[in-house]
Amino acid sequence: MSEQQLPVWADPSVSAADLDTQGVSRRGLLRGAGLFGAAFALGSTAVPAAAASGRGLGGDDPHLAYLVGDHHVHSVYSHDAKYTFSQLAAAGARYGLDWMVFTEHSNFGHAEYGARLEHQEILRARADNPRQLIFQGLEWYIPAAEHCTVFSPPGPHEVDLLTRFESAYDGKLLGYDKGGAADADTARNEAHAVKALRWLAEQRRTGYVDDVLVLANHPMRLGIDSPHEMRDWRDAAPEIMIGMEGAPGAQGAAIPGWRGTTSIRGEYENKPSAQSWSGYPTDAYVTYGGFDWATATVGGLWDALLAEGRLFSVTTNSDAHRVVFDTWKNGDWPDGRNFDNTGRLPDPVNTDSPQPGSDFWPGQFSRTHVGVTRYGYRSVMAGLRAGRVWLDHGHLLDGLEVRLKRAHDHGRGVTLGGRLRVRKGEKLILDITVTTASRPNPRGVLPELAHVDVIRGAVRGPVTDRDDWKAPDTKVVRTRDVAGRKGTYTLRVPLTAGDESCYVRLRGSDGRRNGTGYLGASVDPHGPIPHAPGDGDPWADTWFYSNPIFVDVAGA
Numbered sequence: 001m002s003e004q005q006l007p008v009w010a011d012p013s014v015s016a017a018d019l020d021t022q023g024v025s026r027r028g029l030l031r032g033a034g035l036f037g038a039a040f041a042l043g044s045t046a047v048p049a050a051a052a053s054g055r056g057l058g059g060d061d062p063h064l065a066y067l068v069g070d071h072h073v074h075s076v077y078s079h080d081a082k083y084t085f086s087q088l089a090a091a092g093a094r095y096g097l098d099w100m101v102f103t104e105h106s107n108f109g110h111a112e113y114g115a116r117l118e119h120q121e122i123l124r125a126r127a128d129n130p131r132q133l134i135f136q137g138l139e140w141y142i143p144a145a146e147h148c149t150v151f152s153p154p155g156p157h158e159v160d161l162l163t164r165f166e167s168a169y170d171g172k173l174l175g176y177d178k179g180g181a182a183d184a185d186t187a188r189n190e191a192h193a194v195k196a197l198r199w200l201a202e203q204r205r206t207g208y209v210d211d212v213l214v215l216a217n218h219p220m221r222l223g224i225d226s227p228h229e230m231r232d233w234r235d236a237a238p239e240i241m242i243g244m245e246g247a248p249g250a251q252g253a254a255i256p257g258w259r260g261t262t263s264i265r266g267e268y269e270n271k272p273s274a275q276s277w278s279g280y281p282t283d284a285y286v287t288y289g290g291f292d293w294a295t296a297t298v299g300g301l302w303d304a305l306l307a308e309g310r311l312f313s314v315t316t317n318s319d320a321h322r323v324v325f326d327t328w329k330n331g332d333w334p335d336g337r338n339f340d341n342t343g344r345l346p347d348p349v350n351t352d353s354p355q356p357g358s359d360f361w362p363g364q365f366s367r368t369h370v371g372v373t374r375y376g377y378r379s380v381m382a383g384l385r386a387g388r389v390w391l392d393h394g395h396l397l398d399g400l401e402v403r404l405k406r407a408h409d410h411g412r413g414v415t416l417g418g419r420l421r422v423r424k425g426e427k428l429i430l431d432i433t434v435t436t437a438s439r440p441n442p443r444g445v446l447p448e449l450a451h452v453d454v455i456r457g458a459v460r461g462p463v464t465d466r467d468d469w470k471a472p473d474t475k476v477v478r479t480r481d482v483a484g485r486k487g488t489y490t491l492r493v494p495l496t497a498g499d500e501s502c503y504v505r506l507r508g509s510d511g512r513r514n515g516t517g518y519l520g521a522s523v524d525p526h527g528p529i530p531h532a533p534g535d536g537d538p539w540a541d542t543w544f545y546s547n548p549i550f551v552d553v554a555g556a
Contacts, residue, residue, distance in 0.1 A: 005130045006375055007098055010065070012037040021439035022096055025398045029435060033063040035373070040065060043374035061415045064371035064388060066399065067380060069099035070362040071149050072139070072217060072249060072317035076345040077104040077114040081321045082330055084347055085121045088320060088362060089134060095363030095442065099133035099370075099380050101151045106141050106170040107339060111163050114343025119159045126154065133377055138162045139217065142233075143169070143176035143196070144189035145225045147217040150200070152209040153377040161200075161209050169196035177275075190229060194236040201237035211381045215315060216244035220284050220292045221268055223276035227301060228466040234305070234312060242385055243312050246295035246302070246545055247393065248287070249319020251365050253358035254536030258324065261534035265290045267358055279467055283518065289509065289528025289543045290393055290536075291316075294469075298455055298517050298524040303471035306503050306548055309459040311417055313384065313547050316366040316391040322357030323364075329355050364442050365538060367392055369400070371416065387417020387547045394510075394542035396447045399435030399488070402506060404428060404549045407494070419550040422497045428551070430454065430493040430504060436486050443539045449485075450511025451526075454478035454493055459501040459550065475523045483511065501556045503548040513541040 008014045009023035010030055019027065030036050074081035075088055085102065092100045102118065104110050115136075122136050136158055137151030150165065152158050169192065171177055176189040197214065204212050216233070219225040233241045248266035253259055262269060266287045272280070288296035295302045295314050305312040331346030339345065360366065371388030372379040383389070390400045404420050405413025407427035414420045422428065432454075437447040457474030480491050495504070509528070517524025528543060 003130060004376055006041055007131050010036070010040050010375065022398070025435065025438040029399045030065045033065050035063055035065045040375055043379075061403075061412060061418055062373045064373065064401075064415065066369040066371050067098040067375070067383070068363065068367050068369055069097055069101075069133075069380065070317045070366065070368065071101040071137070071151070071215060071315060072103050072245070072319045073100055073362050074104060074139070074319070074321050075102060075118070076347065077102070077110060077118040077343065078139075078321070079105060079107050079109070079339045079345070081345070082328060082348050083320070085118060085125070089125055089129075089132065091361035092363050093129070093132055095361060097132075097363040099135065100362050101135040101137040101149060103137040103139040103149050103151070105139050106166050106172055107343075108173065109339040109341065109343040111166045111173070112343060115159050115163050117344055133380060135377065136162065138166060140165070141170050141172035143171035143174065143192040144186055145171075145193065145229055146219065146222060149215045149217055150212065152212045153381060155210055157209050161203060161212065165196065165200065169199065190232065193229070194232055197233055197237040197241055201240050204240060211378060212240050213381055213384060214241045215313075217319070218248040218266065218292065219244050220280070220294050221248065221266070222270055223272055223280045223285055226277035226467060227279070227304070227469045230305070231466050234310070238310065239385070243314055244294070245292060245316065246314025246391060247291040247316040247366065249317055249366065250358040251290055251393065251538045252324035252360055254531060254534055255324060256535050256537060259356070259358065259534075263534050263536070265531065265536040265538055266292070277467075279469065286530045288518070288530055289513065289541050290538055291528060291543065291545070293518070295545065296528045297519060298476060298527060299457075299471050299474040299519045301469040303457050303474040304463070304469050307457050307460055307471040307474065308462050309501060309550065311387045311548070311550070313387050313389050313417070314391065314545060315368045315389065316393065317368065318360050318362045318364070318366055320359045320362055322355065323359050323361055324357050325354045326357055327351050327353055327355060365393055367395070388415060390416060390506075390544060390546040392542070392544040394443070394447055394539050395437055395441035396449060396510065396542045396544050397434060397436065398438050399433075400544065400546065401433040402546060402549065403431045404504065404551070405431075414549055416547040416549060419552055421552045421554065423554050424497060424499055424556070426497045428495040428497060430495055432491040432493065432506065433488065434482065434491070435488045441539070445539060447542060448483070448510060449508055450481070450483045452480045452482055452491060452506060452508040455505050455507060456495075457503055459503060470519075476525065476527075479526070497551060497553050499553070499556065501551060501553045503550045505548040506546040507543065509543040510541070
């Protein structure tokens with residue numbers, strides 16, 4: 001692999017005149033973070049004076065630049081997808097992605113042939129375009145549950161890690177599903193998922209690979225990822241099992257007149273089954289503003305996990321298989337060839353007529369932003385692990401910077417994923433710096449942010465009932481109307497530390513579809529709501545979410 005190069009928007013040798021509007025905006029944010037040029041390439045080594053002196057219990061976070069990515073992409077190396085690796089990599093570059101993860105489905109053909117074939121393409125792509133960070137990963141069928149993204153950085157064992165893991169621990173390949181007629185040993189299957197995560201963590205600990213991360217995909221699509229399983233995964237390997245998709249792919253599934261009158265964004269079109277966890281309400285099986293019920297419900301499952309005082313991140317991505325309005329179809333198999341004996345689908349063929357699909361191209365609609373101090377594969381993974389993450393749909397924002405500090409502290413405070421130690425009753429300031437969209441999105445519309453919500457939840461520690469999915473002390477505590485504001489501006493939100501530790505997180509939208517949140521108006525008076533089946537234009541209902549910042553109250 002050739003030496004990693006900066007993306008064009010971060011490279012001072014590229015004239016600003018050669019950048020598009022989005023690139024100019026991102027360069028401005030990078031300059032503002034003090035990371036332009038060599039500082040971003042090499043990483044910032046300066047220690048802020050406040051941190052060096054020990055002033056401020058929370059410490060000072062580094063200056064950050066946010067890289068845009070997608071951790072869930074499928075190509076012809078997945079049995080149910082369509083596009084070549086090159087088509088998807090080019091689309092990611094076109095829509096401004098800095099990093100992307102190819103997560104092909106587990107399959108005998110993939111383990112035997114496809115993973116290594118794709119790796120050769122990835123190596124060539126890394127050499128030909130060293131400005132783009134391309135990870136190779138896997139979509140793991142979790143024993144007893146749904147799917148996860150698994151990936152590691154470039155290295156001599158990145159393919160061996162995936163294929164060894166796939167062969168030993170994949171639920172589909174082993175027949176370790178949720179408990180069907182062929183095998184009802186669900187307890188064994190759940191235990192195997194925990195064993196799998198511990199095995200991955202061991203590969204990282206021993207240095208077989210430099211790093212590895214795992215994220216649960218579309219957790220509520222089938223309702224088979226129970227709360228206790230998600231807690232078991234997190235607890236088995238918290239250094240690698242870092243979170244879940246806050247919003248699934250397939251965001252184009254319910255474009256009016258496209259797939260049918262029963263279609264739901266995310267293809268969340270299922271009902272509870274015999275395999276589903278019985279404690280989820282029927283309303284959990286649809287998306288809210290395009291987001292998974294577990295994330296969109298203030299006081300719901302995501303908040304229940306955060307209320308234990310441990311970080312659990314959310315992301316969003318394309319889950320690209322078949323793009324809406326695209327004209328390509330799968331190619332035909334030669335005689336005697338199939339996925340099991342090749343590990344790769346035939347190249348697609350252009351028909352010049354729209355083909356069925358629910359997805360957007362990587363970066364076209366869904367974007368995960370990760371805060372880093374330098375440009376590179378390990379930096380992206382470190383930013384994800386640290387929880388320096390916010391996400392948006394429809395290119396709603398160009399930038400978001402969040403800092404929480406004591407009211408009289410002159411330092412920078414802590415940012416997303418961080419922890420601030422305070423005393424009971426101490427006055428705090430939450431600074432939310434928004435950079436509004438600077439150009440029309442891929443739909444041709446200039447997005448406009450209408451409001452920013454501050455959500456606060458109490459931290460109560462580990463739960464007794466590991467299937468508890470509610471956080472009753474979490475609610476929207478502030479809403480700021482920002483309609484009509486343009487450029488970069490900072491909202492200063494005063495907060496007060498209470499008797500117990502807590503966390504704060506952010507959410508906002510274009511303001512076009514709001515209603516009473518799932519747990520009532522006293523918790524969430526104007527949250528995301530489900531759309532009518534078949535009538536879910538994603539571009540007309542866009543949101544951003546941020547990861548939390550934790551506030552640890554001394555003595556709590």
